[in-house]
Amino acid sequence: MKFTDGYWLMRPGRTARYATEVADVRADEHRVTLYAPVKHVRRRGDTLNSPLLTVECWSPAEGVIGVRTTHHAGSARPGPEFALPGAEQSAGKVRRDGAVVELSAGDLTLRVDTSAPWKLEFTADGQVLTTVGERGTAFVTDDEDRHFMLGQLSLGVGELIYGLGERFTPFVRNGQTVDIWQADGGTSSEQAYKNVPFHLTNRGYGVFVNHPGKVSYEVGTEAVGQVQFSVEDQSLEYFVVHGPTPKRILERYTALTGRPALPPAWALGLWLTTSFTTDYDEATVNRFVGGMAERGIPLSVFHLDCFWMREYQWCDFEWDPDTFPDPAGMLTRLKDQGLRISAWINPYIAQKSAMFEEGMRLGHLVRRPDGSVWQWDLWQPGMALVDFTNPAAREWYIAKLRTLLDQGVDCFKTDFGERIPTDVVWHDGSDPERMHNYYTHLYNRAVFELLREVRGEGEALLFARSATAGGQQYPVHWGGDCESHFNAMAESLRGGLSLGMSGFGFWSHDIGGFEGTPTPTVFKRWVQFGLLSSHSRLHGSKSYRVPWDYGEEAVDVTRAFTLLKHRLAPYLQRAAQQAHATGIPVMRAMVLEFPDDPAVGTLDRQYMLGDDLLVAPVFTDDGTVEYYVPEGPWTNVLTGARIEGPRWVRERHDFHTLPLLARPDSVVPLGADDQRPVSDWADGVELRVHAFADGAERTLVIPRSDGPGEAARFHLRRRGDRLFVTTDSRHPWHLRVGGPDGSVHSRPADTLEADLPYPA
Template sequence: MKFTDGYWLMRPGCTPHFATEVADVRADANRMTLYAPVKHVTRRGGTLNSPLLRVECWSPAEGVIGVRTTHHAGSVRRAPEFALPGAEDGAGKVRRDGSLLELTSGELTLRVDSSRPWHLEFVADGRVLTSAGERGNGFVTDAEGRHHMVGQLALGVGESVYGLGERFTPFVKNGQAVDIWQSDGGTSSEQAYKNIPFHLTNRGYGVFVNHPGKVSYEVGSESVGQVQFSVEDQSLEYFVVYGPTPKEVLARYTALTGRPALPPAWALGLWLTTSFTTDYDEATVGRFIDGMAERGIPLSVFHFDCFWMRAYQWCDFDWDPETFPDPAGMLARLKERGLKISAWINPYIAQKSPLFEDGMREGHLVRRPDGSVWQWDLWQAGMALVDFTDPAARDWYTGKLRTLLDQGVDCFKTDFGERVPTDVVWHDGSDPERMHNYYTHLYNQAVFELLREERGEGEALLFARSATAGGQQYPVHWGGDCDSHFVAMAESLRGGLSLGLSGFGFWSHDIGGFEGTPTPTVFKRWVQFGLLSSHSRLHGSNSYRVPWDYGEEAVDVTREFTLLKHRLAPYLQRAAQQAHATGVPVMRAMLLEFPDDPTAALLDRQYMLGDDLLVAPVFSDDGTVEYYVPQGTWTNILTGAPITGPRWVREQHDFHTLPLLARPDSVIPLAADDQRPVSAWADGVELRVHSFADGAERTLVIPRTDGPGETARFHVRRDGDRLLVTTDSRHPWHLRIGGPDGTLHTSTAGPAATDFPYGSED
C-alpha cells in the first residue's frame, strides 16, 4: 500500500520509522545482526523514547541472502509458515574489516558500512544488483493504528520487474500496485488466483518475501525507483536470490521453496471435458468420445466437471444417479478405450450434502469464533469449508476421494480455494489472515499426496486453479475463468508467462475460453495455442468445446495440432524433466532464453516452448501476427520457411499454420507415433536438424516415458559439409536436415556414428 503523498509528504495519519544508521553489530561466522535506530543519534539521550530495529542477515542457500527486519520481537509468530525444503544452515560467511561488514553466499555478497548512513548493498559479479537505502528497512503506522513493516529495494535504469504470480495485468510490473491476496477474479482484472510473493528482474536477481499472508507491493508505483513491499506485522523477511541469468534465479528459488513434481507423460495429450453448466449424461459423454474417434482426433483424458454430482450437494463425491446410474461401469468402459479420467472437486461442503452433518459433528469444518460453522450461500447454498489444518479432517476428505480412485478416477481438478474467510478459527490455531492465501496450499497438497500414495510416484497429477509460493510442487495449474475472445486469449498467455516467472513449471488454460462461446475463428486459433502449451484442455462454461460445433475446419485444425503434439511428445517430456529438475518452466517467457536481448525483456504475446521452439499465437480474425525473431536463422517447422533475426516480422497465416520456429543449431525429436502421447519414442524417432552452423554441436536425449531418465542419446555435430551423428540408440531412427523439403535419411542400427552431407542448399 502507499504511505506517501508524493515525494515530500506522508499520507494523513501515516508515521514512518526507517533505519537510519547502524548502532551496533553482533556477528558470528555465518550470520550478522544489525541494530538500527530510526533517527540519527548524536548523544546518549538520543537512545531514549525511540524504536530500535533489529535487522538479521544470513544465507539459507548458496546464492541466496535473507534479511529479516523486526520492530517488536515479542509478538507471537503464528502459523502458517512457508516451508523451505531447500534451506540449510551456515550457507553464508561473514567477514568484518573495521566498519565494513560483508555476508557472502556463493557469488552474492551483502555489504554494509556501519560508519555510513543506513545502506545495504547486494553485490555480485563486481556490480551492485540492488540496495536498501534510507527507506529500505522500517515500519509505518497508519491513521487506524495498524503497524506495517516495510522494505524497499532499488531499481536501476531500465530494470524491469516480472512475476508475483499469475497476473493478467501488464507483463512488466513496473508502475503497478499488487496485493498478494487470493481472489476469484477471472482473468481480466488486477486480482489473481495464484499470488506469489516472488519477483525477478532483468538485472540478474529475484526477491522472495517470506510471508504467507497479504503482501502489498508498490512496484515503482509509489517511489518510481523502488520496489516496495509491506506486511501488517512486526517483522518482515525477504530473500535476495542471485542468478545471474533468469533461469538460474528460478533454479535457486525453486530449490529453496520446492521443485515441481514430474507429471505423467499421458497428461501431455488432449483433454476434453463436459464443460460446466451444459447438459450432459453418460450418453453425452459417449457421443463426445465417439465423435472425436470418428473424426480421427486422439483423446487422452476425459474430464467430468461439477455436475457429475447432484445440484446443491457439492461436494458429496457421489455421482448423480439420474445422469450417471452406473459410474463404475461407465468409467471401466471409458478406460477400455484407453482414456484417463479426471473429476472436478472443491474444498467446500454444501449444507444439502450428507457430508455436511458428518463434518459438523466431527469438527472437520472451519468454525467462527463463537463455535458455529462458518457458512455462506455464495457458490453453494449454505456451504462450509473443510479445515485442512486438522489431520483428521484431511483424512476424512481424502478418504472420500479414495472411493473415486477405486472407481477408476485417475486425477482431480482441484478447483477454488481462494475465497477463504478471515473471521474464523482454525483447528491448529493458524492466523486467519495468513491462512487466506495458504489454504490452497494445504488443499492441493492433501489431494496430490493422496494421488502419489495411491497411484505411485510420477502418476500424481492435479488440475489446480489457485496456489501460493511452494504450490509449484503440485502440478498442473490452469489459468482460471477467461472469456472467449482474442483479448482473453492474450491475457491468459500473459498470466501463464507471469506464473512461469514465479517458479511454476507447468501451466494450462481453457481452450476456446471459459465464459461465453468463441467464434469459429477464435476457437481454431485457441486450439493452436492450447496444443502448443504444456498441457491442453478443451473446456467451457455454458457451451461445449467439441470441435465440430465450430465447423469442419475446426475439426481439421484440432486433429492436426493434436497429432503434432503427439509427435512432439519426446521433446515436451524432456522440457518437463527440465522443469522438474531445475524449476525452469516448459512455457518460457522470451527473456528466460534471451536475457541479453533488450527486446525479449518486453515480449508477452509469444514464448519459447522448451529450449528450442518459438511459438507466436495468432490473435486476429484475419490471421495477421506480429512477432519478434531473435538473432540467427530460424525455421518454421510447419512451412519450412527460414526467418533471420533479430527483427520483427509481420505475417498472415491460415488456420493450419502459425509461427512455430525452430531455433538455430537445434535438433527437434519427433515421435513416429502420432496417435498417442506415450509411445516408444526412441523407436523410429525423426531428428529435425535446423540451421546448423559449421562447428555447431548438440546432444539430444530421448527421455523415458515413465519418469526421469533417458532411452537414447544422440550427439550431432557439423564439420564443414558433413553432419556427424553419434548415438547409442538400438532403434531405427530418421534424420531430416532443414525443413520439410530436406532429404530424409534412415539409419537402422545403433550404436552408430554416421555422417550425412550438409550443404548450403539444406
C-alpha cells in the same frame, strides 16, 4: 499499499519510522545482526524513548541472502509459514574489515558500512545489483493502530520487474500496485488466483518475500525508483536470489521453495471436458468420446465437471444417479478405450450434502470465533469449508477421494480455494490473515499426496486453479475463468508467462475460453495455442468445446495439432524433465531464454516452448500476426520457411499454420507415433535438424516415457558439408535436415554412427 503523500509528506494518519544507522553489530561466522535506531544517535539520551529495529542477515543457500527486520519480537506468530525445503542453516560467510561487514553466499554479497548512514548493498561479481537505502527499512503505524513493516529495494535505470504470480495485467510489473491476496476474479482484472510474493528482474536477481499473508507491492508507484513491499506485521523477511541469468534465479528460488513434481507423460495428450453448466450424462460422454474417435482426433483424458454430482450437494463426492447410474461401469468402459479420467472437486461442503452434517458433528469444518460453522451462500447454498489444518479433517476429506480412485478416477481438477474468510478460527490456531493465501497450498498438497500414495510416484497429477509460493510442487495449474475472445486468449497467455516467471513449471488454460462461446475463428486459433502449451484442455461454461460444433475446419485443425503434439511428446517430456529438475518452465517468456536481447523485455504474445521452439499465437480474425525473431536463422517447423533474425516479422497464416519456429542449431525429436502421447519414443524417432552451422555440436536426449531417465542419446556435429551422428540407441531412427531453401534430406538409419551429407 502507499504510505507517503508525494516525496515529502506522509498520508494522513500514518507515521513512518526508518532505519537511520547501525548502532551495534553482532556477527558470527555465518550470520550478522544489525541494530538500527530510527533516528540519528548523537548522545546517550537519544537511545531512550525511541524504537530500535533488529535486522538479521544470513544465507539459506548459495546465491541467496535473507534479511529479517523486526520491530517488536515478542508478538505472537501463530503461522502458517512457507516451507523452505532447500534452506540450510549456515550457507553464508561473514567477513569484517573495520566498519565494513560483508556476508557472502557464493557470488552474492551483502555489504554494510556501519559507520555510514543506513544502507544495505547487494553486489555480485563486483557489480551492485540493488540497495536498501535511507527509506528502505521501516515500520509504519496508522491511526487505526495498525502496524506495517516495509522494505524497499532500488530500481536501476531500465530495470524491469516480472512475476508475482499469474497476473493478467501488463507483463512487466513496473508501475503497478500488486496485492498478494487470493481472489476468484477471472482473468481480466488486477485480481489473481495464484499469488506469489516473488519477483525477478532483468538485472540478475530476484526477491522472495517470505510471508504467506497479504504482501502489498508498489513497483515504482510510490517511490518511482524503488520496489516497495509491506506487510501488516511486526516482522518482515525477504530473500535476495542471485542469478545472474533469469533461469539461474528460478533454479535457486525453486531449490529453496520446492521443485515441481514430474507429471505423467499421458497428461501431454488432449483433454476434453463435459463443460460446466451444459447438460450431460453418460450418453453425452459417449457421444463426445465416440465423436472424437470417428473424426480421427486422439483423446487422452476425459474430464467430468461439477455436475457429475447432484446440484446443491457439492461436494459430497456422490455421483448423480439420474445422469450416471453406473459410474464404476462407465469409468471402466471409458478406460477400456485408453482414456484417463479426471473429476472435478472443490474444498467446499454444501449444507444440503450429508457431508455437511457429518463434518459439523466431527469438527472438520472451519468455525467462527463463537464456535459456529462458518457458512455463506456464494457458490453453494450454506456452504462450509474443510479445515485442512486439522489432520482428522484432512483424512476425512481424502477418504472420500479414495473411493473415487477405487472406481477408476485418475486425477482431480482441484478447483477454487481462493475465497477463504478471515473472520474464522482454525483448528491449529493459524492466523486467519496468513491462512487466506496459504489455504490452497494445504488443499492441493493433501490431494496431490493422496494421488502419489495411491497411483505411485510419477503418476500424481492435479488440474489446479489456485496456488501460492511452493504450490509449483503440485502440478498442473490452469489459468481460470477467461472469456471466449482474442483479448482473453492474450490475457491467458500473459498470465501463464507471468506464472512461469514465478517458479511454476507447468501451465494450461481453457481452449476456446470459458465464459461465452468462441467464434469458429477464435476456437481454431485457441486450439493451435492450446496444443502448443504444456498441457491442453478443451473446456467451457455454458457451451460445449467439441470441435465439430465450430465447423469441419475446426475438426481438421484440432486433429492436425493433436497429432503434432503427440509427435512432439519426446521433446515436451524432455522440457518437463527440465522443469522437474531445475524449475525452469516448459512455456518460457522470451526474456527468460534471451536475457541479453533488449528487444524481448516486454514481449508477452509469444513464448519459447522448451529450449528450441518459438510459438507466436495468432490473435486476429484475418490471421495476421506480428512477432519478434531473435538473432540467427530460424526455421518454421510447419512451412519450412527460413527467417533471419534479429527482426520483427508480420505475416498472415491460415488455420493450419502459425509461427512455430525452430531455433538455429537445434535438433527437435519427433516421435513416430502420432496417435498417442506415450510410446517408445526412441523407436523410429525422427531428428529434425535446423540451420546447423558449420562447427555446431549438439547432444540430444530422448527421454523415457514412463518416468525420469533417458531412452536414448544422440550427438550431432557438423563439419563442412558433412553431419556426423553417434548414438547409443539400438532402435531405428531418422534424420531430416531443413536446408536454407526449405528442401530436406531424409535418411532412415539404425546404426550407432552415421556420416551424412549436409544440404547446401
